[in-house]
Amino acid sequence: MEIVEVLLALMAACVAFAVLARRARLPYAVVLVVGGMVLAFIPGMPEVELDPQVALAFFLPPLLQASAYRTDWKAFKGSLRPILLLAVGAVLFSAFCVGVVVKLLIPGFPWAAAITLGAIVAPPDAVAAAAVLNRLRLPRRIVTVLEGESLINDATALVLYRFAVAATLAGSFSWFEAGFSFLALAIGGGMIGWLAGWLAVRAARRLQDTLLETASSFIACFASFLAAEAVHVSGVIAVVTTGLVLGHAQHAFTAQTRRDSRTVWQFIEFVLNSLIFILIGLQLNGILDRLHEYPNWHLALLAVCVSVVLILARFIWVIPAVWLPRQIPSIRRRDPMPPFSHTIIISWAGMRGVVSLAAAMALPVTFPERDLLVFLAFCAILATLVLQGTTLEWLIRRLGAEEKRRTVMPHEEAAARTLIAHASLREMERRAEDFLSGAIAQDLLPEFRDRVRLLDGINQGPIAAERAARLEHRLHALRAGRARLLRHRDEDGLEEELMTRLVEELDLEELRLRRLLGAADA
Structure with missing residues (x-):
């Protein structure tokens, strides 16, 4: 029962901290x-150990x-070059820089052990990035690019980590073997x-049941x-690939499943994200207890140096990685140089x-020096979350990179809605010509024609104003x-099941109308 009580207490703390973060307008991961x-140093607080395998x-998989499920596959493929430059190149470069600094500060430290620390702290985290980016436009x-990087970089770092640990314990290392192993691990995981x-998609087509289809997505994960x-x-590559496949084949799931599973997954993401970050904080007490033989000034110096180098290494890699490929004319024509503000944001988003x-x-x-490496890794996590996580939103707004809320419907959305409306109208006109049931279709035609008329000029001043007024009346x-x-x-009593169904229908219609009005957040 103790584990249940601790889990419930942590969940309550997560909710309280999330509310505090929202009111303080801070990334909830940092809070x-x-x-x-803070909880870790409360007297009598049970020590919570985070099992790395758990x-x-x-x-990690869900x-x-x-994240992969929500990824735009077309956009992902279109940005594959910068994603790989960050997910592979930036990770290896950051690991090397951290390793060099640790070796310089602790000359007797084995090279492979120093690179191990670099591999541990090199990959920015998908969860930490999403906790900040989701609040911004x-x-x-x-x-x-940032989401794509965070989906792949863990695989790069973990392969380097595996070989660096083996080299430290065995005393030898082969870059060729590490590179070949990375390709083999990535290809095998992708397959x-x-x-x-593919199996989950096939199962969904046969199950045709919301609960079972949602459960199958977790099983596949x-x-x-x-x-x-x-x-x-x-x-890591395996679960990312599964998410991309499921996201690309969303049509295989029923409409009810797509809606309900989205809610389930959002809840799971909040719970796991919250527990992860609060458990990270709870580790500090146990880590410090095992480092009592080190002078505090020495620990502070090492922690600051590692964290600063980790942040600077990303800038040193990203700026040339953006500029150099575009010196090739074919790449520059296909993918022009982005604003410098975008480069700065990507460089700073390394939580x-x-x-x-x-x-x-x-x-x-x-x-060798296991407790010291764990402490330095924790400090790097804390430094990047607190320093970069709390200032990223300010930096984005200072650089003017945040997109303003549109007052009109985006062109692609308007075109897609118009396409749907015209196709629906053509079908209704076809049915209106039917001798037997045409009278019913004739009654419905004005509604479909009115929808097409409004959508055809959706972003034009008079039409947009009329459309907004109609939607407001409907609301x-x-x-x-x-x-x-x-x-x-x-007053008269109503069965709860019927009441629930009717309210659900009204809620869905309200959400649809608000989305059309551009007031989904209201």
Whole structure:
């Protein structure tokens, strides 16, 4: 029962910290980590140890799959060059820079062990980035690159980490073997992830049941990760691939499943994100207890140097990585140089998170200076979350990179809605010509023609104003209908199941109208 009580207490703390973060307008990841640190020093607070295997096998797969599921595959492919430059190049460069600094500050430290620390702290975290980026309206290209990087960089870092640990314990290292192994792990993980996603899609087409289809998406998530790890290929790449396959084949799921599973996954993401960050904070007390033999000034110096180098290394890599490829005319024509503000934002968005901590905690007990490496990894996570996480929103607005809320419907959305309306009208006109049932269709034609008329000039001044007025009238009528339904339930009684269905229909219609009005957040 103790684990249940601790879990419920942590969930309550997560909700409280999330509310505090919203009111203070801070990234909730930062508030959760700092809050966890405060809780860790409360007398009598039970020590909570984060099992690294649990962190990687339980927390990471659903969070990565959820991010991959939402990824725009077309945009991902279009930004593959910058994504790979960050997910592979920036990770390796950052790991090397951190390793060099640790070696300089601690001359007797083995090179492979120093690179191990670099591999631990090198990959920015998908969860930490999403916790900040979801609150902002950034240009789509920036979001695509950052999300795409965070989906792949864990695989790069974990492969380097695996070989660096082995080299430290065995005393030898082969870059050629590491490179070949990375390709093999990535290809193997991709194949297993694709197979798991394909099976989940096939199952969804046969199940045709919301609960079962949602459950199958969770099964696919963990199955792809665990199967890949069982055959010693990349579980990270496997679960990301599964998420991309499921996202690309969303049409295989029923409309009810798409709507309900989105709510389920959003809840799961909030719970796991919150628990991860508060558990990161709760580790600090135990880490410090194991470092009592080190002078505080020495620990502080090492922590500051590692964190500063980690942040600067990303700038040193990103700026040339943006500029150099565009010196090739064919690339420059296809992908012009982005604004410098975009480069600065991508460079600054390097928050670390659960993967770094889990990798540090998974170091073998016999690893040289294990406790010191765990402490430095924790400090790097804390520094990037607090420093970059709290200032990223300010930086984006200072640079003027945040997109303003549109007062008109985006062109692509307007075109798609117009396409739907014209196709629906043509079908209704075809049915109106039917001798037997044409009278019913004739009655419905004015409604469909009116919808087409409004959508054809959707962003033109008079049409847009008329459309907004019509939608406002519909909203007021809908609210009146809901209020009357509630009075009817209170006065005359109404079955709860029927009441729930009717309110759900009204809620869906209200959400649709608000989305059309551009007031979904109201």
